Amino acid sequence: xxxxxxxxxxxxxxxxxxxxxxxxxxxxxxxxxxxxxxxxxxxxxxxxxxxxxxxxxxxxxxxxxxxxxxxxxxxxxxxxxxxxxxxxxxxxxxxxxxxxxxxxxxxxxxxxxxxx
Amino acid sequence: xxxxxxxxxxxxxxxxxxxxxxxxxxxxxxxxxxxxxxxxxxxxxxxxxxxxxxxxxxxxxxxxxxxxxxxxxxxxxxxxxxxxxxxxxxxxxxxxxxxxxxxxxxx
Numbered sequence: 712x713x714x715x716x717x718x719x720x721x722x723x724x725x726x727x728x729x730x731x732x733x734x735x736x737x738x739x740x741x742x743x744x745x746x747x748x749x750x751x752x753x754x755x756x757x758x759x760x761x762x763x764x765x766x767x768x769x770x771x772x773x774x775x776x777x778x779x780x781x782x783x784x785x786x787x788x789x790x791x792x793x794x795x796x797x798x799x800x801x802x803x804x805x806x807x808x809x810x811x812x813x814x815x816x817x818x819x820x821x822x823x824x825x826x827x
Numbered sequence: 828x829x830x831x832x833x834x835x836x837x838x839x840x841x842x843x844x845x846x847x848x849x850x851x852x853x854x855x856x857x858x859x860x861x862x863x864x865x866x867x868x869x870x871x872x873x874x875x876x877x878x879x880x881x882x883x884x885x886x887x888x889x890x891x892x893x894x895x896x897x898x899x900x901x902x903x904x905x906x907x908x909x910x911x912x913x914x915x916x917x918x919x920x921x922x923x924x925x926x927x928x929x930x931x932x933x934x
Contacts, residue, residue: 730934740920743917822930825930
């Protein structure tokens, strides 16, 4: 059976919505079939990668999903331009940083694209 | 090879225009004799209360929802929920995404 490439794109800030945690939980779930899952943090989605403490405001967890995704060979990719525009460099998680062209290239080659 | 299977993810509640869009796309696909698999998660589980949406089952669509999200929102298998809606999990979404020829996400 072939491995399907799935791109999950997270574009929204974690501070005004609860759905980023759901997007990551979904991404973990997607690895349970023969799927190769890549999660792209683009635009305000890169703020998820900061050392936030969502539990303080009773916001859903992020840590657990990112760690599980890494263990299950999910790829975590941050868009370099999005990070630069926001002057972000103190990322909490180990993610690959790619240029927008590289991000676009990977998304274009995906079989399924799910944007949050 | 002809593409026969369509997968749809819906994560917004029935107030969103996404519900109408999904209904229309699913109806068109079913008329064209495609297999349609719909997965509801997050606020999308509230669509089990939308009669036009649930009628897609009678037209041949398979509808599965994330039980975790349903329980968070007190959406349960009770009277009034259309028979045939499958209370599943993210594992079901993984399978749907893998087996379909086209996948659309409405978030």
